[in-house]
Amino acid sequence: MKTAEKTAERRQAVRESRSLVIEHKLYKRNGIEVNGAWRSSITENMSLVGILFNSDIPYHMEDILEARVKMSGLDIFRGYGRVVRVDEDKSKDIARIAIAFLDEKSKYLKPAE
Secondary structure: OOOOHHHHHOOOOOOOOOOOOOEEEEEEEEEEEEOOOOOEEEEEEOOEEEEEEEEOOOOOOEEEEEEEEOOEEEEEEEEEEEEEEEEEEEOEEEEEEEEEOOOOOOOHHHHOO
């Protein structure tokens, strides 16, 4: 039998299932600015620390994305996130991408030296 301690939630914040439009693009890969093309997807869930969404682009772990989440045509989030999870489903040509929000002072956003 599993104990409550072993099955306790390990996430930093509670996630809410939300299907909203997210526009995303690659901003940095391996510390180098890329400034990719904008893509549109649908969010799967959101929390105070990040977003999980489906993408036809299989981003890489540690990629930095620029993202905009929209509700009723208005941006409810606009900022950057670091890819912390990539689950590819090759049969559907889709990937589930999780990003952790980045503070504007994050080391990941600073120019490469």
